[in-house]
Amino acid sequence: MKKYLLLVCLHICCLAAWSQDADETAIRQLLAAQTAAWNRGSIDDFMKGYWESDSLMFIGKSGVTYGYQNTLTNYKNSYRNADEMGTLTFDLIKVQRLSAEYFFVVGKWHLKRNAGDVGGHYNLLLRKINGKWVIVADHSS
Secondary structure, eight states: OHHHHHHHHHHHHHHHHHHHHHHHHHHHHHHHHHHHHHHTTOHHHHGGGBOOSTTOEEEETTEEEESHHHHHHHHHHHOOSHHHHOEEEEEEEEEEEOSSSEEEEEEEEEEEOTTOOEEEEEEEEEEEETTEEEEEEEEEO
16 A cells, blocks of 8 residues: 555656646747747737736836736837847746746846847746746836
8 A cells, every 4th residue: 555655656756747748848948939920020929928918017117017918019119120129038047837837937038139239037926827838028228
């Protein structure tokens, strides 16, 4: 009986570790897909990583913006062409599970542009909604 309980506990631990790895991999893939979309000049595809909701929160240099459409509009107004968008890179500093449905990510962003490079830090709150990880809050500076 003890051997059986030990095997069950070991199995549960392995499943939890696999889930952590699978979720973290999915989040890293989401960020890589965003980078690729940005570097193709597609803000619309870049935004696919965000929660398409009026409750999406984006905090940037101009303050807090609520809503997917408002965030999309702000991106398109700030980055009107490929030259302004430049080439994006993300450097992940921390990817941490908070619960079964939330992850916290901290990193650096950098845009290499003809008009001058810019960059800063970001933190993201991601939530698993309908089996898909999406950014529900973004603070980029």
